[in-house]
Amino acid sequence: MANRMILNETSYFGKGAIERIVPEFKARDFQKALIITDKNLIEFGVATNVIDLLDEEKVAYEVYDDIVPNPTITIVKAGVAAFKASGADCLIAIGGGSPIDTAKAIGMIVANPEFSDVLSLEGTADTKNPSMPIFAVPTTSGTAAEVTINYVITDETTHRKFVCVDPHDIPIVSFVDSELMMGMPKNLAAATGMDAMTHAIEGYLTKDAWELTDMLHLKAIEIIGSSLRESVKGDPRGREAMALGQYIAGMGFSNVGLGLVHGMAHPLSAWYNIPHGVACASLLPTIMAFNKDFTGEKYRDIANALKVPEAQTMSLEAVRKAAVRAIRQLSRDVEIPATLSELGVQAKDISAIAEDALRDVCTAGNPREVMVEEIMDLYQSLM
Structure with a gap:
């Protein structure tokens, strides 16, 4: 079987990376951009770091800032209309996963109007044309949407999140500037950071993992494990390390998929609007324990990356438990809620949520086969 690797064309890293946005815009002969962001990033001046650069060089743009966490079909359709009305020829997505994901959906539909219902993009849609060009400017350290396919x-009518996987949607240039991430509040740094750790661990364990993605995921686990606590405290070096670690995880999982943590997290966000990273972090240690006997020596590698003492010499059973403990402790240290009831999940919904989780595209990549009854039990154990 051939293994495929897809990455974006160009990325800039480090403090001041955003200063490359205008030269890249002009070098590609674009005429006008539609900026995709949210009102908070405008209000608190984060998006203006980009907008000011555009203004200085008299770059034409308009702003669509109606993006919300867990963006919906309605938001995407409104964004498509905004793009068409603006006369723009590219998109600049500023924010976390929600603005960048919305920009991808808008760009794909404008380039492939037969998918204007949005729902038909689910899974691996047979799109013919690359997205309208996207410049991605992440402001959180977690989703890696700037480098993934x-x-x-969210389908707001059915309370269901759906995943779209398409090589045509990848941003052409990304600007991973940790200075734009310094404004993250503690809880957002924790949630997005644990999302990145989930990407790295699930990407390493997924059925399609192979040597090149294993290398990326283990390095990401190492970086995130050693820098997340400091990032949550607001330490600049921690934020810069997390910006890199989450990107490296994205390079890997984008190409091999994820697993049951994401499969179970997506319905939680769709039903209760729980931040995606919080949902993942609350689930991760429990799902790791559920999967541990189906992972060979991989938990030893994870434990080593997390610098668990004596991980190399422990028995396999002991090191698997130690890896789970290390992740559970990390989650506690950054103050992720430990139970689903704290997040507003209601026991009466678990059966329906479990059905959604079973159908989620990520669940198929889990190293252990799972039935809906087991998913219900896992949810229930976390209440």
């Missing part, structure tokens, strides 16, 4: 949209 994935995006997630």
Whole structure:
């Protein structure tokens, strides 16, 4: 079987990376951009770091800032209309996963109007044309949407998140500037950071993992494990390390998929609007324990990357438990809620949520086969 690797064309890293946005815009002869962001990033001046650069060089743009966490079909359709009305020829997505995912959906539909219902983009849609060009400017350290071929949209009528996987949607240039991430509040840094750790661990364990993605995921686990606590405290070096670690995880999982943590997290966000990273972090240690006997020596590698003492010499059973403990402790240290009831999940909904989780595209990549009854039990154990 051939293994495929897809990455974006160009990325800039480090403090001041955003200063490359205008030269890249002009070098590609674009005429006008539609900026995709949210009102909070405008209000608190984060998006203006980009907008000011555009203004200085008299770059034409308009702003669509109606993006919300867990973006919906309605938001995407409104964004498509905004793009068409603006006369723009490219998109600049500023924010976390929600603005970048929305930009991907908008760009794909404008380039492939036969998918204007949005729902038909689910899974691996047979799109013919690359997205309208996207410049991605992440402001959180977690989703890696700037380097992945994935995006997630919520169907608000059915309370269901659906994943779209399409090589045509990848941003052409990304600007991973940790200075734009310094404004993250503690809880957002924790949630997005644990999302990145989930990407790295699930990407390493997924059925399609192979040597090149294993290398990326283990390095990401190492970086995130050693820098997330400091990032949550607001330490600049921690934020810069997390910006890199989450990107490296994205390079890997984008190409091999994820697993049951994401499969179970997506319905939680769709039903209760729980931040995606919080949902993943609350689930991760429990799902790791559920999967541990189906992972060979991989938990030893994870434990080593997390610098668990004596991981190399422990028995396999002991090191698997130690890896789970290390992740559970990390989650506690950054103050992720430990139970689903704290997040507003209601026991009466578990059966329906479990059905959604079983159908989620990520669940198929889990190293252990799972039935809906087991998913219900896992949810129930976390209540």
